[in-house]
Amino acid sequence: MEMISAISAAVISLLSVLLGIYLFKWVSKHPVGSDRIREIGEAIREGANAFLRKEYTILMFFSIAICALLAIFLGLSSAIAFIVGAISSAIAGLLGMKVALKANVRTATAADKEGLSKAFLIAFRGGSVMGLLVVGLALAGVSLIYAITLKPEILLSFSFGASILSLFAKAGGGIFTKTADISADLVGKVEIGIPEDDPRNPAVIADNVGDNVGDVAGMGADLFDSYVASIVAAMVLGQTLGVKMVVLxxxxxxxxxxxxxxxxxxxxxxxxxxxxxALDFGTYITSAVFALTTLVISLIMSYDLKYWGAAMAGLVAGTVIGFTTDYFTSIDRRFVKKTAQASQSGAAITILTGYSYGLMSLLPSLAGIGVASGVAFALCGVFGIAISAVSMLAIVGMVISSDAYGPIVDNAKGISEQSGLSEEVISMTDKLDAAGNTSKAITKGFAIGAAGLTVIALLATYQERVAAITGFTITFDLMNPLVMLGLLIGICVPALFSAMIMLGVSKNAFRMIAEIRRQFKEIKGLSEGTAKPNYARCVEIATTGALKELMLPSLIAIGITLLVAFIGGIHALGGFLGGAILSGLFNALLMSNSGGMWDNSKKFIEDGAFGGKGSDAHKAAVIGDTVGDPFKDTAGPSLNTLITVISLVASLISPLVILYAVFK
Known part of the structure; x- marks a missing residue:
C-alpha cells in the first residue's frame, strides 16, 4: 500500500506539472502588444531576473553550508533531501514568475484589444501555472523521496530545504517590493502629485518588478513550504498509527x-x-469536489470517517479565515470605508483606526484555528490536527492561482498606464486589479491560518520525536522555569524578526527616495514628461538593499532557536516553540489585515470618496498605506514561514539536543 500510494501521488503530481506547462504555452501564444508595451515588459523582466539571480546565488552558498552540516550531524540522506526541497521550491517560484512576466503584458494587450473576459482569463491562467507547479513539484518531491526511503522522518529535511528558501524568498522579495512601492508613493503621489503608475516616476519599474519577486515568487515559495510541512508532519505523526495513516x-x-x-x-x-x-466560484467548486471525493475515497478504502471529519474541520477553518480577511479588508466592506473616513482627520487617525480594526480581526481567525484544532483533536488526537492542516492546504493549487492572478493584473494596470492606453482600458485593468487585491489579502490570511495548523502539528512532531528517542512523552509545564524561559524568548523572536525586516524596508526606502528626488531635480524635462527617468538605478537600489537587509534577521532567528535548544534543553525548546507559534500567528494576522485595510481605504478614496485623489484625506491614506505595505507584504506573510522554519529546526535537531544540551 505504501508504494502504490506514493507512486499514485507522484503520477498525479506529474499531471499537475504537465497541465502547468500546457497553460504556460497557452498564455505565451497570445500577442504581446505594441512596442511600448513590449519595452516596459522587458524592463520589468530584466529587473526581476536580476534580483532573483543575485538572491539565489547567495542562497546557493548558504544552502551548501547547511547541507554540509546536515550531512555531518544527521546523515547524507537528510542532506540530499534538504537540497532537493530547496531546489524544488526555487524551480516552482522561478517558473511561476516567468509566466507572470509573460502574462502581465498579454493581459494589458487583451484588455485593449479583446475586452475584460479575455484579459481576466489570461491573467488567471498565468497565475494557475504557479498554482499547478507548486503543488505538483511539492507532492512529487515528497512522494518520490518517501517511495525511495519509506522513512517519513527523512522528509523533515526536504521540508526544511523548502522552508529555508521560502523564508529568504519571502523576506527578500518583501523588502524589495515595499522599498519601491513606498518610495514611489511618497515622492510621486504625495510630493510631486502624479498618478501611481505614471511613467515619469523613476521607481515605477522597480514597483512592477517587486510585484513579481515578492507576490509571485515569494508567495509561491511560502505556500510551497506550508504545503510540504503539513504533509510531512502528518506522515511523521501517522507512523505510530500504521502504514495506512502514513499514506493518508x-x-x-x-x-x-x-x-x-x-x-x-x-x-x-x-x-x-x-x-x-469568478475567483470565488473557482474556490467553491474546488472545495466541494475535494469534500465529496475524499468522502467517497474514505468509504472505498475503509478509513474511519472521523479522519474525514478532521479533514473537513481544516477546510472549514480555511473558509472562515478567508471570509474574515475579506470582511475586514475588502473595499466594499464597512471597516475599509471607516478607515477611509478617518483619513479626513489626518494620517495619525488613519493609522490608529486601521491598527485597531486589525486587532479586532484577530478573534474570528484565531478562534477558527482553535476550533478546527479542537474538533480535529477530539476526533483523532494530534494526528487529526495534522490531517486538518493537510486538508486546508490540499486546495492550495486553486488558492495560489487566485493569489498569483493579483500581481499579474497589478502589473497589467501599470503597463496600461505607462504605455498610454485609453482610460477605458486603464479602468478595465483597475477592475481586474481590485479583485486581485482582495484575492491577495484572502490568500495571506489563508496562508497564515494554514501555517498555524501546520506548526501545531509540527510541535506535536517535535514531541513525538523526543518521545521516540527518550522513551517518555515530554509535557510543557508553565511552572517549569525552563519552559517559561523558552516561552518568553519565543514570544520575542517573531517581533524581533518583524522589526528588523521592516527597518530594512525603511532604510532601503530612504535610499530610494533620495534617488527619486535627485532624478526629478537633475533630469531636465522629467517632470514635464519630455525626458525618461533612470529606472535601472531604482531597481539596483531595491535589489542591493533587499539582499543586504534580509540575511541578518533570518540568521538571528535561527541562531536564537539553536541557543535556546542547546542551553535550555528539550523543555526550553518546547516552550520556545509554543511562544513563537502564538506570537507569530498574532502578529502575522494583525499586520496582514491592518495592511490590507489601509491599502484598500486608500483605493476607496482614489475612487472618488472624501475628496478623491490629491485631497488631504488621500494624502493621509497614502501615508497609512505606506505603513501597511511592510506590514502586509513584508513582515506579516514572512512570519508564517519563520515559525515553520523554527519548528522544523526543532524537530531536526531534537536528537542532538537530548545528547548535548547544557540543561537536560
Missing part, C-alpha cells in the same frame, strides 16, 4: 490537486463581468 496525507494531497484542476478550468468571467465572483 498523500491521498488527501492527490485529491486536492485533482480538485484544484477542476476548479481552475471552471473559472470564467460570466455575463456580469465580476472578476472577484
Amino acid at each position: 496525507p498523500l491521498i488527501l494531497a492527490s485529491v486536492g490537486i485533482v480538485s484544484s484542476v477542476v476548479g481552475i478550468f471552471s473559472v470564467r468571467v460570466r455575463r456580469e463581468k465580476n472578476p472577484g465572483r
Whole structure:
C-alpha cells in the first residue's frame, strides 16, 4: 500500500506539472502588444531576473553550508533531501514568475484589444501555472523521496530545504517590493502629485518588478513550504498509527490537486463581468469536489470517517479565515470605508483606526484555528490536527492561482498606464486589479491560518520525536522555569524578526527616495514628461538593499532557536516553540489585515470618496498605506514561514539536543 500510494501521488503530481506547462504555452501564444508595451515588459523582466539571480546565488552558498552540516550531524540522506526541497521550491517560484512576466503584458494587450473576459482569463491562467507547479513539484518531491526511503522522518529535511528558501524568498522579495512601492508613493503621489503608475516616476519599474519577486515568487515559495510541512508532519505523526495513516496525507494531497484542476478550468468571467465572483466560484467548486471525493475515497478504502471529519474541520477553518480577511479588508466592506473616513482627520487617525480594526480581526481567525484544532483533536488526537492542516492546504493549487492572478493584473494596470492606453482600458485593468487585491489579502490570511495548523502539528512532531528517542512523552509545564524561559524568548523572536525586516524596508526606502528626488531635480524635462527617468538605478537600489537587509534577521532567528535548544534543553525548546507559534500567528494576522485595510481605504478614496485623489484625506491614506505595505507584504506573510522554519529546526535537531544540551 505504501508504494502504490506514493507512486499514485507522484503520477498525479506529474499531471499537475504537465497541465502547468500546457497553460504556460497557452498564455505565451497570445500577442504581446505594441512596442511600448513590449519595452516596459522587458524592463520589468530584466529587473526581476536580476534580483532573483543575485538572491539565489547567495542562497546557493548558504544552502551548501547547511547541507554540509546536515550531512555531518544527521546523515547524507537528510542532506540530499534538504537540497532537493530547496531546489524544488526555487524551480516552482522561478517558473511561476516567468509566466507572470509573460502574462502581465498579454493581459494589458487583451484588455485593449479583446475586452475584460479575455484579459481576466489570461491573467488567471498565468497565475494557475504557479498554482499547478507548486503543488505538483511539492507532492512529487515528497512522494518520490518517501517511495525511495519509506522513512517519513527523512522528509523533515526536504521540508526544511523548502522552508529555508521560502523564508529568504519571502523576506527578500518583501523588502524589495515595499522599498519601491513606498518610495514611489511618497515622492510621486504625495510630493510631486502624479498618478501611481505614471511613467515619469523613476521607481515605477522597480514597483512592477517587486510585484513579481515578492507576490509571485515569494508567495509561491511560502505556500510551497506550508504545503510540504503539513504533509510531512502528518506522515511523521501517522507512523505510530500504521502504514495506512502514513499514506493518508498523500491521498488527501492527490485529491486536492485533482480538485484544484477542476476548479481552475471552471473559472470564467460570466455575463456580469465580476472578476472577484469568478475567483470565488473557482474556490467553491474546488472545495466541494475535494469534500465529496475524499468522502467517497474514505468509504472505498475503509478509513474511519472521523479522519474525514478532521479533514473537513481544516477546510472549514480555511473558509472562515478567508471570509474574515475579506470582511475586514475588502473595499466594499464597512471597516475599509471607516478607515477611509478617518483619513479626513489626518494620517495619525488613519493609522490608529486601521491598527485597531486589525486587532479586532484577530478573534474570528484565531478562534477558527482553535476550533478546527479542537474538533480535529477530539476526533483523532494530534494526528487529526495534522490531517486538518493537510486538508486546508490540499486546495492550495486553486488558492495560489487566485493569489498569483493579483500581481499579474497589478502589473497589467501599470503597463496600461505607462504605455498610454485609453482610460477605458486603464479602468478595465483597475477592475481586474481590485479583485486581485482582495484575492491577495484572502490568500495571506489563508496562508497564515494554514501555517498555524501546520506548526501545531509540527510541535506535536517535535514531541513525538523526543518521545521516540527518550522513551517518555515530554509535557510543557508553565511552572517549569525552563519552559517559561523558552516561552518568553519565543514570544520575542517573531517581533524581533518583524522589526528588523521592516527597518530594512525603511532604510532601503530612504535610499530610494533620495534617488527619486535627485532624478526629478537633475533630469531636465522629467517632470514635464519630455525626458525618461533612470529606472535601472531604482531597481539596483531595491535589489542591493533587499539582499543586504534580509540575511541578518533570518540568521538571528535561527541562531536564537539553536541557543535556546542547546542551553535550555528539550523543555526550553518546547516552550520556545509554543511562544513563537502564538506570537507569530498574532502578529502575522494583525499586520496582514491592518495592511490590507489601509491599502484598500486608500483605493476607496482614489475612487472618488472624501475628496478623491490629491485631497488631504488621500494624502493621509497614502501615508497609512505606506505603513501597511511592510506590514502586509513584508513582515506579516514572512512570519508564517519563520515559525515553520523554527519548528522544523526543532524537530531536526531534537536528537542532538537530548545528547548535548547544557540543561537536560
